[in-house]
Amino acid sequence: MEMVNLTIDGEKVQVPKGTTILEAARKIGKKIPTLCFLKGVNEIGACRMCVVEVKGARALQASCVYPVSEGMEVYTNTPAVREARKVTLELLLSDHNLECPTCVRNLNCELQKLAEELGIKSIRFTGEKHKAKYDDFSPSIVRDTSKCILCRRCVSTCHNVQGVGVISPNHRGFETMVAPVYDMSLAEVACVNCGQCILACPVGALKEKEDTDKVWQALQDPEKHVIAQIAPAVRVSLGEEFGLGRGAIVTKKIPAALRRLGFNRVFDTDFAADLTIMEEGHEFLERLQHGGKLPLITSCSPGWIKFCEHYYPEFLENLSTCKSPQQMFGAVAKTYYAQKMGIDPSKIFVVSIMPCTAKKYECQRPEMRSSGYQDVDAVLTTREISRMLKEAGINLAAMPDEEFDEPLGISTGAGAIFGATGGVMEAALRTVYEVVTGKELENIEFTSIRGVEGIKEATVEINGMNVNVAVAHGLANARKLLDRVKNKEAEYHFIEIMACPGGCVGGGGQPILSADERFEVDYRAVRGSAIYEVDRKMPLRKSHENPAVKQLYEEFLGKPLGEKSHELLHTHYTPRPRYPEAEEK
Amino acid sequence: MKLAAKKDSELAEKLMEVEKMLEKYKGQKGALLQVLQEAQKIVGYLPIEVQKRVAEALNVTLSEVYSTVTFYSFFNLKPRGKYQIRICLGTACYVKGADKVLSRLEQELGIKVGDTTDDLKFSLDACRCVGACGLAPVVIINDDVYGRMTPDKVPEILKNYE
Numbered sequence: 001m002e003m004v005n006l007t008i009d010g011e012k013v014q015v016p017k018g019t020t021i022l023e024a025a026r027k028i029g030k031k032i033p034t035l036c037f038l039k040g041v042n043e044i045g046a047c048r049m050c051v052v053e054v055k056g057a058r059a060l061q062a063s064c065v066y067p068v069s070e071g072m073e074v075y076t077n078t079p080a081v082r083e084a085r086k087v088t089l090e091l092l093l094s095d096h097n098l099e100c101p102t103c104v105r106n107l108n109c110e111l112q113k114l115a116e117e118l119g120i121k122s123i124r125f126t127g128e129k130h131k132a133k134y135d136d137f138s139p140s141i142v143r144d145t146s147k148c149i150l151c152r153r154c155v156s157t158c159h160n161v162q163g164v165g166v167i168s169p170n171h172r173g174f175e176t177m178v179a180p181v182y183d184m185s186l187a188e189v190a191c192v193n194c195g196q197c198i199l200a201c202p203v204g205a206l207k208e209k210e211d212t213d214k215v216w217q218a219l220q221d222p223e224k225h226v227i228a229q230i231a232p233a234v235r236v237s238l239g240e241e242f243g244l245g246r247g248a249i250v251t252k253k254i255p256a257a258l259r260r261l262g263f264n265r266v267f268d269t270d271f272a273a274d275l276t277i278m279e280e281g282h283e284f285l286e287r288l289q290h291g292g293k294l295p296l297i298t299s300c301s302p303g304w305i306k307f308c309e310h311y312y313p314e315f316l317e318n319l320s321t322c323k324s325p326q327q328m329f330g331a332v333a334k335t336y337y338a339q340k341m342g343i344d345p346s347k348i349f350v351v352s353i354m355p356c357t358a359k360k361y362e363c364q365r366p367e368m369r370s371s372g373y374q375d376v377d378a379v380l381t382t383r384e385i386s387r388m389l390k391e392a393g394i395n396l397a398a399m400p401d402e403e404f405d406e407p408l409g410i411s412t413g414a415g416a417i418f419g420a421t422g423g424v425m426e427a428a429l430r431t432v433y434e435v436v437t438g439k440e441l442e443n444i445e446f447t448s449i450r451g452v453e454g455i456k457e458a459t460v461e462i463n464g465m466n467v468n469v470a471v472a473h474g475l476a477n478a479r480k481l482l483d484r485v486k487n488k489e490a491e492y493h494f495i496e497i498m499a500c501p502g503g504c505v506g507g508g509g510q511p512i513l514s515a516d517e518r519f520e521v522d523y524r525a526v527r528g529s530a531i532y533e534v535d536r537k538m539p540l541r542k543s544h545e546n547p548a549v550k551q552l553y554e555e556f557l558g559k560p561l562g563e564k565s566h567e568l569l570h571t572h573y574t575p576r577p578r579y580p581e582a583e584e585k
Numbered sequence: 586m587k588l589a590a591k592k593d594s595e596l597a598e599k600l601m602e603v604e605k606m607l608e609k610y611k612g613q614k615g616a617l618l619q620v621l622q623e624a625q626k627i628v629g630y631l632p633i634e635v636q637k638r639v640a641e642a643l644n645v646t647l648s649e650v651y652s653t654v655t656f657y658s659f660f661n662l663k664p665r666g667k668y669q670i671r672i673c674l675g676t677a678c679y680v681k682g683a684d685k686v687l688s689r690l691e692q693e694l695g696i697k698v699g700d701t702t703d704d705l706k707f708s709l710d711a712c713r714c715v716g717a718c719g720l721a722p723v724v725i726i727n728d729d730v731y732g733r734m735t736p737d738k739v740p741e742i743l744k745n746y747e
Contacts, residue, residue: 165646165649168651580633
């Protein structure tokens, strides 16, 4: 590798050719401030916060996009640099909706943090503010452009990471606004509700549609039997909101905290994930043995489902008809559980605690009422439940270890790994292998489909047959994989797709890291490893060994793919337009 | 109704022409600006129907197309009027009261600058210096130039285009 020597503030640095000044400076512990920069996602030098002096250069240079060269002399902390950054920041602040104490991103806002770090004590500029729009028609994502600083991190994420591309900077100059076409609402365009834009936003211009009020109300209502289900990925991320470190495992603290918040029962989506494997595993075998539509594609990720409906309707028949674990849980809670406990299902209020914003949309789909009621009443993101706990004065970190309630709280390691990319596939293979061969699987860890690589493949021999599987996460990767299948460049029997990079651990409802932290840590990989640790420590690690799932089939459902399963646990999909139907106005 | 039907069939014809034009640009993301110019030449403006076809052909998102269309003032989202009124807001015209003439134009036509009347008769745009500062303030309607404009002359002049 060709190396380049330069000095930064007089200090000698040697870095590989092609490195930017910003990266070289970070290497020697110098933090150049940034705002629009998001490593690997948005590197456009637009916001001018990262300007530095380069000896011989005519003007200040944006260090996030300026490559180093031999003998270069860089100064990151001169009066001219400091003043330029301050002016830029003050101009941004002068056109920003400064309602910081009531903003959802208060104390986790990159603009606020920079103002503090750069020592902004007053804003020298006053003037007109840009015309803003508050768009809360989407059930998942709220846009508040009064706080938008036009950094374009959400735009790059939506277009390049997710391959969706429904928001762009529209119009020009002072009128510029990041918005869908014709300034429509996100609800009117082919947004898949994944919420990755929220994770990318440095400020409070994008946030989830808050449902905490609904849940507070239910918790207050003595008539209601309020039950919670916790998604796999939440147990390795909620601790982060309480200072426990990235990927801290808080599985047993969650039931304790939620009971103190007032939930009548605390159950586990991992249980429903095991149930999903029973149904989906048998669906796969059914299709494989009886010439059904292949490849079978997983259906757990509601962002992926909506993406498929809008952008790849030709694959709708490939989608597993299985509902997602969240929805299976809701349907089972308001039928089986209600009967077993003698509770009127109309009195049961199901709250899902999810790493996901798309789940908010999913629970409102008209198909998701097979109990006769809306199967899941409210979905809270990891961030929302953390806010509720804090409001109630409950410190998760100080909670004792407690168990989930029975029966819907019993799960296996296979359910837990749903939270990481490749996990659903791995869980399915563990069960499918044993169901087909009748033999015990020797090595249950399918490591080739784990990890952060965008598309992963494996071939697994089951009873003399080579089963080809593929895993994609992040919808731009899903596009690549599906195009390969469409063009017959690859043939698979079974595909797992998760909308979010990293799978649910990287979900749009998860704790938000600043661009600086994302520069240092691959948070998805950290949370992913934690998920596999959860799996390793479980006494049972295969879905078909889950005693509560077995009992559910014996007492209520009959058998996988049986009549009752079809009624409660399976669904159908609808092709949706890629573009809005009519022009507004 | 008849008029609307005729308009639809006209647009349909033009859309076919746009599709034909797009064939030579299939998959060329970098050709967006050029394609939009050609499409506007054919249709006269860039309705969503045109933008969708451009997005499909070039394999870019509709959002990117719309973003580009709204960035450049050259592109029109709405059909232009039979009579295109341009008012100069260059320095000389401005200091001689072009802003007041513009207000009167907006008031008389019932539209804002950049818009077109519902009957597609007039569209109203502001422009920079047209090189006729001696006649300031200046209004141009298609190829006719009106110098030394005042707000009160507006209704009278518009009568010429009934």
